[in-house]
Amino acid sequence: MAAIAGATAAGVCLAVGSASAGTISGPLYRDPSSAVVRWVAANPGDSRAAVIRDKIASQPQARWFANFNISTAQSEAAAYVGAANSAQQIPVIAVYQITNRDCGGASAGGAPDLNQYQTWVSNFSRGLGNQTVIIILETDSLALLTCLNSSEINARNQAISTATRTIKSANPNAKVYLDAGHSTWNSAGETANRLRAAGVQYADGFFSNVSNYNSTSSEANFGRAVISSLNGMGISGKRQVIDTSRNGGASGDWCGDDNTDRRIGMYPTTNTGDSNIDAYLWVKPPGEADGCRYTAGSFQPDLAYSLANGVANPPTTAPPTTPPPTSAPPTTPPPTTPPPTTPPPTTPPPTTPPPTGNGCSASVALNQWSGGFTASVTVTAGSADINGWTVTVTLPSGTAVTGVWNAQASGTSGTVRYTNVGYNGRVGAGQSTNFGFQGTGTGPGATASCAAA
Known part of the structure; x- marks a missing residue:
């Protein structure tokens, strides 16, 4: 991207120069009642x-x-x-x-x-x-x-x-x-x-x-x-x-x-x-x-x-700002937007090679915080397409699953089996799909195995 300068001390890149964008040009609106x-x-x-x-x-x-x-x-x-x-x-x-x-x-x-x-x-x-x-x-x-x-x-x-x-x-x-x-x-x-x-x-x-x-x-x-x-x-x-x-x-x-x-x-x-x-x-x-x-x-x-804090000031090419509010706040209050449902893991998933034949493998990446965690599970097909999968996850003692996305779960603790939902069961040879779950307790130590339907 030719119009992007190097990172600042805070790791923030700033847009400068006169390069064009995709299909939109012009300054963006600053809401004076935000x-x-x-x-x-x-x-x-x-x-x-x-x-x-x-x-x-x-x-x-x-x-x-x-x-x-x-x-x-x-x-x-x-x-x-x-x-x-x-x-x-x-x-x-x-x-x-x-x-x-x-x-x-x-x-x-x-x-x-x-x-x-x-x-x-x-x-x-x-x-x-x-x-x-x-x-x-x-x-x-x-x-x-x-x-x-x-x-x-x-x-x-x-x-x-x-x-x-x-x-x-x-x-x-x-x-x-x-x-x-x-x-x-x-x-x-x-x-x-x-x-x-x-x-x-x-x-x-x-x-x-x-x-x-x-x-x-x-x-x-x-x-x-x-x-x-x-x-x-x-x-x-x-x-x-x-x-x-x-x-x-x-x-x-x-x-x-x-x-x-x-x-x-x-x-x-x-x-x-x-x-x-x-x-x-x-x-x-x-x-x-x-x-x-x-x-x-x-x-x-x-x-x-x-x-x-610590971030460079906006570039001088930033759009002009609108004046401070002179009227009452808007009637639509700030939204309740969702927290991310699948955060990026803090530890990389183990490097498990794709299986050979009509099989699949599974790897777990965890993001732990005090009292809970989220897990992102990658399901990878072997050298042939699969049409349906079941992943078995063994959880550490004292861990309980409280939510799941992109899969159906059987159980909430100990050994939990996850099966595909309608839209992600078919995985091409050598390709991957993902699902995730959230839980309480200690996530690290969870292991996963995969079986193709």
């Missing part, structure tokens, strides 16, 4: 305020539409988009309304059913005007499907496809991106399959890293692989946007509430210098909690300060 701007305005004497003001509040971030209200959807969209249009800046909106979002987890909510979801989308779309607006459509809606059966997955795919076309019909200049999870969740091929099923052919592309902290380079490589897979399906011209709001520091414990090594990443820009990437965005607002120490979605100044 939680961080309101906090800075209310706490001018706080010792953290200058750092938070200069490095976070100064930057454009997404507005989340997360509270379901059909009657106000149009007016709220029109007010936000209208303010951005008046500032001659591009608004970024994260739509987070899908039925059964977050599989009923920490960020449960959204529309009561898909018919009401479509009504909300129709009303919302009428408020989008006719200028460029970036729509991040339903975080985790395609990467996290474990709570849905096959008919429910099909219904969700249809709902997202219809929503995309509704938005594009109402505003042909809207840029709509669908959920691609992140580079340490589903494989690029599996992600492309899910995007196709959800109508990415009608969208402008996909977004990644909203629910994680993976490096920009890892996400860009993942995006190129997804684009290649889509091209192989006859779906061309799709591009990526990457959330860089919290990916500038060390990996480790997935919960941003507790990790003081993480930093903000690239400042938001449409000037990426990469024809595959339309923008680097701050979709998840820096300083908003993941739900471990604090209420999910709440703005916490100590988190914001930790993310910004």
Whole structure:
């Protein structure tokens, strides 16, 4: 990427120069009523305020539409988009309304059913005007499907496809991106399959890293692989946007509430210098909690300060900022966004060679924190395709499984068997798929074996 300078002392790359992006150009909108701007305005004497003001509040971030209200959807969209249009800046909106979002987890909510979801989308779309607006459509809606059966997955795919076309019909200049999870969740091929099923052919592309902290380079490589897979399906011209709001520091414990090594990443820009990437965005607002120490979605100044401390100032080519708020806060409160469901492991998985013949192997990578852990399991086919798999995981004494994704579990402690779900049972020769689980107790010491169906 020719327009990206070297890393700063804090490990943050900054976009500079005049190289073009993918299909979007122009400054992004800085919301003058965001939680961080309101906090800075209310706490001018706080010792953290200058750092938070200069490095976070100064930057454009997404507005989340997360509270379901059909009657106000149009007016709220029109007010936000209208303010951005008046500032001659591009608004970024994260739509987070899908039925059964977050599989009923920490960020449960959204529309009561898909018919009401479509009504909300129709009303919302009428408020989008006719200028460029970036729509991040339903975080985790395609990467996290474990709570849905096959008919429910099909219904969700249809709902997202219809929503995309509704938005594009109402505003042909809207840029709509669908959920691609992140580079340490589903494989690029599996992600492309899910995007196709959800109508990415009608969208402008996909977004990644909203629910994680993976490096920009890892996400860009993942995006190129997804684009290649889509091209192989006859779906061309799709591009990526990457959330860089919290990916500038060390990996480790997935919960941003507790990790003081993480930093903000690239400042938001449409000037990426990469024809595959339309923008680097701050979709998840820096300083908003993941739900471990604090209420999910709440703005916490100590988190914001930790993310910004020691990071270089924004580049001089950053978009102009909008003035501090002069009106009351928006009626839509900050969203409760989900913590990442499959954090990057702190220890690499063991190097287990793929089996020969019609078999499979499994490896476990763990991320431990006080009192709990998450595990990412990689299932690899041997020299022949497999159509179904069972992974047996032996857990240490005192460990209990509390959640699972991309698999069906039998048991919660001791020896637990995981079988594929409908969409990830078939694995090509030498290829891999992933599932994961979360638990309490001590995860290290878990072992896994695989048997093909």
